[in-house]
Amino acid sequence: MANKGDHNILVIEDNPGDFALVEEFLLEQIEAPLISHVSSYKEAENILSVKEDPFDIILLDLSLPDKTGMPLIQGIVEISLNAPVIVLTGYADLNFGVKSLSSGVADYILKDELTALSLYKSIVYSTERKRITSALETSEKRARSFARQLNNILEEERSRIAREIHDEFGQQLSGLKMSLSALKKNVGVDSSVEPVIDTIVGDVNNGIQILRQIANELRPALLDKLGLFAAIEWLVSEFKKRTGVASRFYADVNQPVISKMLEINIFRICQEALTNITKHAEASMVNIHIENKNERLLIRIIDNGKGIKDATLHNPLSMGLLNMVERANLIGSKLNISSSADKGTIIELMINTNDEKNINS
Template identity: 75%
Template sequence: MADKGEYAILVIEDNPGDFALVEEFLLEQIEAPIISYAPNFNEAKNILSVKTNHFDIILLDLSLPDKTGIPLIQEIIEICLGRPVIVLTGYSDLTFGVKSLSLGISDYILKDDLTSLVLYKSIVYSIERRKIVLALETSEKRARSFAKQLNNILEEERSRIAREIHDEFGQQLSGLKMSLSALKRSTSVKSTMESLITAMVDDVDHSIQSLRRIANELRPVIIDKLGLLAAIEWLVSEFEKRTGITSRLYMDLNRSAIDKTLEINIFRICQEALTNITKHAKATMVNIRIENNNGVLSIKIIDNGVGIKPDILHNPLSMGLLNMKERANLIGAELNISSAPQQGTIIEFIVNINGEKNIDSRRSFSDQDRS
């Protein structure tokens, strides 16, 4: 029984005999197909530009008078905007078939193998596959937007907690320290109490420093006040102080107005990479290179440590590496981690900050190249 579906089909075929055969096959399986016909590439292009979303499927002969082979596939794929394309061809070259599939066509059928059933199956599978791909893309978009929102909420929450720790407890402890100092100076305090009060002032000082450190780790004030570059400088110098690992920072970029979400995610990726070096790498040297190529930032963090074990590298289950990848995804960055045993690790990510206007064309740090 013929399929009653309303399939809009564009057949791009220069040979009238082949077109007649395809039409016959279509009519055998589909009750009322809506068939359009283009005898060459240019006409197909015109039809597709007017009726962009009209067709459910495109059947494409690979040797047209005005275009053939791979360039023909590439152009048709581009103008079809995701509609499934089935190639019908006389070439029996399998490598070519595989290559054309990798270019994005849905199926590749040899004209010698063509029957009405083969064609019908291919059409139905291609249309269904496209629906599944579209549904997957939509759900991936939703998941990504959800992850983005969660990430923003997390960062805002960290920022709020950091502010409260700093403003509330910080102020209270500073007040306490001042009171203790005043008490120490007061004439009525016995000298035996003085050393106790000095110890209390020291304790309060330590607490203030711990609070500052915790608040800064939650959300570095510097990133909000001075931006990404200053924050990375601070991060690297803190890392060097804390670990004693020789760290070279090279930044070749302008102080640009970068979107805050981008800045904080780039910072967090660098922060995790340096934390990992502290915890796992046993490195003696770290190189951080940040370069700007017309608004495309390339950030490399290179250590000379023990390297990440291949099984962990290819299948990370712990949060750090996964988070880095997720953050990179959120900001549309490409993140590559390469590592080999005893040969150190390179974390590289490339992110487009284009569209952000430069507010200062000078280099931001005079000693960018400390190498």
């Protein structure tokens, strides 16, 4: 019994006998399939370049007059407009079959074993698998874009709170300090109130310090005033002060002009990496090094601590590590963490500074 449904099929086959057989099998299983037939790579290229709606499936013979084997597979997968490609071949080479599957082919069928039913099953499985993968890809894209939006909102919110703490609350405390100084001038020199005022001034000064620190942690003013390199240098010097660990920041390149979004994400990655080193690494040496590598910015955060266990590295619950990877994804980069027991950890981030969207704010 023929099966219904939209079946828009491209058969790429140069042998007329083989095509006739495939066509017969398709007609046996599918009601009114739309079959297009080409017999060379060139013709396939032509039909795929002018077609507006993609094919549901492509059946590909592995040896065509103008292209064969792996280059043919790679070529067709590339121009397939996302249609699943099923390879039909006369050669029983299992290794090649496996390799072709990893090149993006949906299925690999031997012509000798081909029946109407096996062909139909392969078509149904391949299209269904493609549908599920596409749905997954779409949902992953949505999740990514949602994460990007959330990240932006979070950074904006932090920035706003930092500004308000600094400007509003900071001003209030500075005002209070001035009032206390005025008060001190007005009380008598021997007044017993004077030491009390001094204590309050001391407390207010502490308060101002703490406020500055909170505001800086929320959004380092240096990042906006002097840019990424100065902000990372500050981060490293704060880390050194806090932990006493020998730490160094050095950049072999001038600071490139990059977007604020890129700057803040790189800064946050360095911040999380240093926090992790403080909490977990037991390191005695830490370096953040920035260099130019093949027209890209390579940022490396290196510690000589106890290293991260493989299982931890791949643990989906390692939220701090995952966050770093996610931030790198958000800026179109890739984070690489290499670590081995007692040999420390190297976190590498490669940034394409020529990318249009990385330059504009």
